[in-house]
Amino acid sequence: MINQLISLSLKNRYIVLLIAVALFGWGAYAVKENPIDAIPDLSDNQVIVFTEWQGRSPQIMEDQVTYPLVSNLQGIPKVKAIRATSMFGMSFVYIVFEDKADVYWARSRVLERLNYAQRLLPQGITPTLGPDGTGVGHILWYTLDAKGIDLGEQRALQDWYVKLGLQTVPGVSEVASFGGFEKQYQVSIDPHKLNYYNIPLSQVLKAVKSNNNDVGGRKFEMNGTGYIVRGLGYIKTQSDVENISVGVIKTVPVRIKDIATVQMGGDERLGIFDQNGEAVGGIVVMRYGENADKVIHAVKNKMADIQKGLPPGVKFKIAYDRSELIESAVNSVKHTLIEEMITVSIIVILFLFSWRSALSIIIQIPITIAASFILLNAFGISSNIMSLTGIALAIGVIVDNGIVMVENSHRNLAIAQEKEKS
Numbered sequence: 001m002i003n004q005l006i007s008l009s010l011k012n013r014y015i016v017l018l019i020a021v022a023l024f025g026w027g028a029y030a031v032k033e034n035p036i037d038a039i040p041d042l043s044d045n046q047v048i049v050f051t052e053w054q055g056r057s058p059q060i061m062e063d064q065v066t067y068p069l070v071s072n073l074q075g076i077p078k079v080k081a082i083r084a085t086s087m088f089g090m091s092f093v094y095i096v097f098e099d100k101a102d103v104y105w106a107r108s109r110v111l112e113r114l115n116y117a118q119r120l121l122p123q124g125i126t127p128t129l130g131p132d133g134t135g136v137g138h139i140l141w142y143t144l145d146a147k148g149i150d151l152g153e154q155r156a157l158q159d160w161y162v163k164l165g166l167q168t169v170p171g172v173s174e175v176a177s178f179g180g181f182e183k184q185y186q187v188s189i190d191p192h193k194l195n196y197y198n199i200p201l202s203q204v205l206k207a208v209k210s211n212n213n214d215v216g217g218r219k220f221e222m223n224g225t226g227y228i229v230r231g232l233g234y235i236k237t238q239s240d241v242e243n244i245s246v247g248v249i250k251t252v253p254v255r256i257k258d259i260a261t262v263q264m265g266g267d268e269r270l271g272i273f274d275q276n277g278e279a280v281g282g283i284v285v286m287r288y289g290e291n292a293d294k295v296i297h298a299v300k301n302k303m304a305d306i307q308k309g310l311p312p313g314v315k316f317k318i319a320y321d322r323s324e325l326i327e328s329a330v331n332s333v334k335h336t337l338i339e340e341m342i343t344v345s346i347i348v349i350l351f352l353f354s355w356r357s358a359l360s361i362i363i364q365i366p367i368t369i370a371a372s373f374i375l376l377n378a379f380g381i382s383s384n385i386m387s388l389t390g391i392a393l394a395i396g397v398i399v400d401n402g403i404v405m406v407e408n409s410h411r412n413l414a415i416a417q418e419k420e421k422s
Contacts, residue, residue: 020367027370034373035291035382038326041136045101047110048130049073049093053122062086064122069093072117076109093127103132103288131174133285139296141320142303143179143273143281147313152266154280155180157314163282165306171295173287179273180280181266185241193259199247207246208256211235238262275319289380296323333388340395341365348399352406361402368398 009016051065066086070093073082078101083094097106107129114127121127131137144162146154155177163175189204217229235241242257256262272278286295303316344365349358372391373383381387 020363024367024370027367027373030373030377031370031383034377035289036293036326036330037136037382037384038292038322038329039136040382040384040386041134043135044094044096045099045103045106046094046096047103047106049095049110049114049127050130051091051093051121051125051127052089053091053125054089056089058086058088061089061091065091065125065127066093068120069114069117069127072120073110073113076113078106091127107132131285132288133173134288137173137286137288138283138320139286139292139322140284140299140318141281142284143275143279143317143319145315145317146280146311149311149314151180151278151280152183155266156183157310158280158282161309162306166282166284166299166302169295169298169302171287171290172284172299174285176283176285178281178283179278181269183264184267185235185238186263186265187241187256187260188263189260197247197249197254197259199254199259204246204256204259207244208241211244238264275317281317281319291382293323293326296321296326329385330383330388333385333392337369337388337392337395340392344395344399348403352403354410357406357410361399361406364398364402365395369395 049069051061051069053061053065056064066084069091070082070084073079073093073095076095078098079095080098081096083096085092095106095110097103111129114129118125118127144154144158146157149157158177158180159182163177166172166175187204187208189201194201194204211233212235213233215231215233217231219226219228221227241262242255244256245253246256246259247254273281284299286292307315345358345362348361349355352358352361369391372394376383376387
């Protein structure tokens with residue numbers, strides 16, 4: 001079989017050369033399309049289910065949220081394990097799937113089960129899926145350098161402008177905000193005034209909730225003109241909250257400002273982010289299977305566009321950028337790879353002492369390396385320290401067969417020439 005293949009190749013040298021050129025061109029295209037990262041992504045193929053129930057102890061979260069979810073998520077196809085953790089006000093369930101399972105297929109299966117399991121949870125509690133990223137998906141951290149702007153305004157700018165802009169970048173799964181204060185209207189109720197007006201706390205809560213809503217009416221025609229009736233009730237200012245009616249005493253309305261103090265404040269925090277002082281920023285999470293280096297550069301380009309709409313004096317400050325590690329690591333391995341190719345080529349030329357024979361061996365190196373990237377793309381493996389180092393180690397093996405074949409050809413030619421002389 002091998003002899004026939006060699007004979008066929010020698011008889012059709014131009015076809016073999018054409019196939020080699022086509023393979024090299026395909027490999028060169030595969031090199032450009034191959035994702036680049038510093039390290040291989042070896043994280044589990046998992047889906048995270050997050051549930052929040054504020055103010056509840058870990059034991060209550062375990063009994064009323066985590067356990068019902070875990071017990072009902074059992075039995076999903078291709079699941080290896082289900083892990084869960086409960087903490088104060090939060091529950092996390094980790095569904096680990098087999099490596100061959102598609103991550104988006106897995107998310108859809110989990111979502112189907114959640115639709116059924118949600119009826120077993122307390123009223124008003126809604127579990128949500130985590131981002132479609134992995135454990136190494138944090139590719140960029142940034143903060144807002146905004147001198148003279150308070151932390152509440154910075155957080156509002158991050159949540160309602162910067163975050164929404166960066167989430168439109170292809171390959172970005174989520175932009176998680178951190179730091180600062182999340183603005184909220186805070187109603188501090190005086191219990192003595194509640195008792196004086198004989199108004200229960202539940203009535204106050206219901207009044208605030210019902211008054212922060214738009215109400216639809218109907219359309220009617222009068223004198224040939226159509227009118228649409230609707231009620232606009234969304235809270236826009238602090239005075240809107242203060243003027244909400246919570247009851248009536250002798251035809252006189254009792255308002256929020258009569259029983260409580262309303263102020264604009266920040267939500268309670270369990271920690272702060274510090275970078276030479278407290279700061280506000282975000283974490284860019286990459287989507288599963290994306291090209292990390294490409295996504296980072298796209299995010300930076302989007303930041304340049306967003307920068308134009310920021311208030312004067314506000315700019316981005318990069319806290320962590322994985323592209324520096326990616327480019328340094330990959331360039332280091334590429335440099336070593338080129339050095340090894342040159343060294344191997346020189347050694348082959350010196351030992352064979354025939355540039356034609358050496359060329360037939362050396363030409364195998366770029367073609368084989370280019371073809372290896374075709375397989376990397378086929379199996380979804382990125383260019384990283386591990387994969388490129390493996391290629392570098394294989395260069396010696398690549399030229400071994402060529403050296404053996406060339407030396408054997410020289411020996412057979414020498415024997416044939418001696419026979420002709422004799």
